[in-house]
Amino acid sequence: AQRVTQPEKLLSVFKGAPVELKCNYSYSGSPELFWYVQYSRQRLQLLLRHISRESIKGFTADLNKGETSFHLKKPFAQEEDSAMYYCALKAGANSKLTFGKGITLSVRP
Amino acid sequence: KAGVTQTPRYLIKTRGQQVTLSCSPISGHRSVSWYQQTPGQGLQFLFEYFSETQRNKGNFPGRFSGRQFSNSRSEMNVSTLELGDSALYLCASSFVQGYTEAFFGQGTRLTVV
Numbered sequence: 001a002q003r004v005t006q007p008e009k010l011l012s013v014f015k016g017a018p019v020e021l022k023c024n025y026s027y028s029g030s031p032e033l034f035w036y037v038q039y040s041r042q043r044l045q046l047l048l049r050h051i052s053r054e055s056i057k058g059f060t061a062d063l064n065k066g067e068t069s070f071h072l073k074k075p076f077a078q079e080e081d082s083a084m085y086y087c088a089l090k091a092g093a094n095s096k097l098t099f100g101k102g103i104t105l106s107v108r109p
Numbered sequence: 110k111a112g113v114t115q116t117p118r119y120l121i122k123t124r125g126q127q128v129t130l131s132c133s134p135i136s137g138h139r140s141v142s143w144y145q146q147t148p149g150q151g152l153q154f155l156f157e158y159f160s161e162t163q164r165n166k167g168n169f170p171g172r173f174s175g176r177q178f179s180n181s182r183s184e185m186n187v188s189t190l191e192l193g194d195s196a197l198y199l200c201a202s203s204f205v206q207g208y209t210e211a212f213f214g215q216g217t218r219l220t221v222v
Contacts, residue, residue, distance in 0.1 A: 043112070044152075044199065044213040086152060096165040097142065097201075097211060101151035 002027040006100035021072040023087030033070040113214035127188040134202030141183040
């Protein structure tokens, strides 16, 4: 069975500092990995997915199959990045979306 | 176009009662998934429906059930409510099953007292 682990519950940084939100997964096949974000009083929304290999709002994430990780990174954090971030995995085209427990990112001025 | 709509937004029920939550997906979306969100457990998958058929199921007791109608609207039902069922219930829709981007509703906040 697939599993997603986000080892930290909270990350607090100052504006302009680099950010790395960790995500590790457990799955023997080739998964699809995602990062979802939930801003205060807004609905959960997709931030990025590994197959797109794109940067959204300055965030990037690289799938490392050797380390089974999909860490989310941003070189310079902004206050508006403060939110709850969830890493998620799909084990196959018709499988469910499995989420980690999430991490709260707090960016202080 | 309108997003995923969940009703009601808030519910307060007593232990032992049952509750029905509703989800209207984005127009044209045929896959609907349900999640339970709690501070301690994050998002836990309940079930997924596609074309009125349950395609995936999470590890929840049989008190949790759902269905999908021909217009893709979905309902989930929880019978014999327990205090631990208090949570935010999220619905997500996608164009077809397996389509990678899921669009979430704002959720129904269920409080069991």
